[in-house]
Amino acid sequence: MHLRIHNEGWVYLISSIILSIITLPFFPIIGIFLLILSFSFYYFFRDPIRSVPMDDVVVSPADGQVVSINESFAPNECKLKEQFNKISIFLNIFNVHVNRIPISGYVKSINYIPGKFFNASLDKASNDNERNIIVVEASNKDKIIFSQIAGLIARRIVCDLKNNQEVIKGTRFGIIKFGSRVDLYLPKKYNLLISVGQTLIGGETIISNPNNVININKTKKI
Incomplete structure (x- = not known):
């Protein structure tokens, strides 16, 4: 089985494994606890390969549960005046966080x-919590906004993107450590194929099919 975790997780995983090896002969209970902690770090920072739809559709930016769908203006920092469909996705500590x-x-x-x-499942987290807001312009000039939001436990947002960078759908761009939320803002003309309470898979679940592609069958392992 291929061991794949996000780069941010290696320091936690290696440190806990080394400490468990050192302490296990002398303090077995602590050593066993550290081994369990090592597995927990691997599980949290796991980075599975996903089958990304290559057709002209919008996919989920994160694993997690849809906690709300509503109409909303873009965050003030985006300097966009039109309204969007806002989809809020809550990631608990058991979800993939890439x-x-x-x-x-x-x-x-x-x-x-x-x-x-604040707890990332609350609506006020969108405006009050630590967050990182990204605007991507698609080939048709539509603006898509997604916001990484830190939660009650999360204390660090990691984003690997740069301004003017070309990005490919389904590729990894960051991680939010230990519980979080991602808000996705789509133009109101985009149809929504998901509902509140639904569990999404990052890079795989289709959130919108704005051009009504009939046969969505092209995928790529990313």
Whole structure:
């Protein structure tokens, strides 16, 4: 089995394994605890390969449960005046926390905002919590916004993107450590194929099919 975890997880995994090896002969209970902790780090930072639809559709930027869908203006930092369909995805500590690009295009802006650490399942987390807001312009000039939001336990948002960078749908762009939320803002003309309470798979679950592609059968392992 191929061991694949996000780069951010290696320091936690290796440190806990080394400590468990050192302590196990002298303090077995502590050593066993550290071994369990090592497995927990691997599980949290796991980075599975996904089958990404290559047709002209929008995919989920994160694993997790849809906690709300509503109409909303874009975050003020985006400087966009139109309304969007806002989909909020809550990631608990058992979900994969690697984030993926929902649509191909170019990064137009990245805005990091320091903030609080309310429970990420609450609506106020979108505006009050630490967050990183990314705007991508698709090939048809539509603006797609997605926001990495730190949660009650999460204390660090990792984003590997840069302004004007070309991005490919389904590729990894970051991670939010230990419980979090991702908000996705789509133009109101985009149809939504998901519902509140649904569990999504990052890079795989189709959130919108704006061009009504009939046969969605092209996928790529990413």
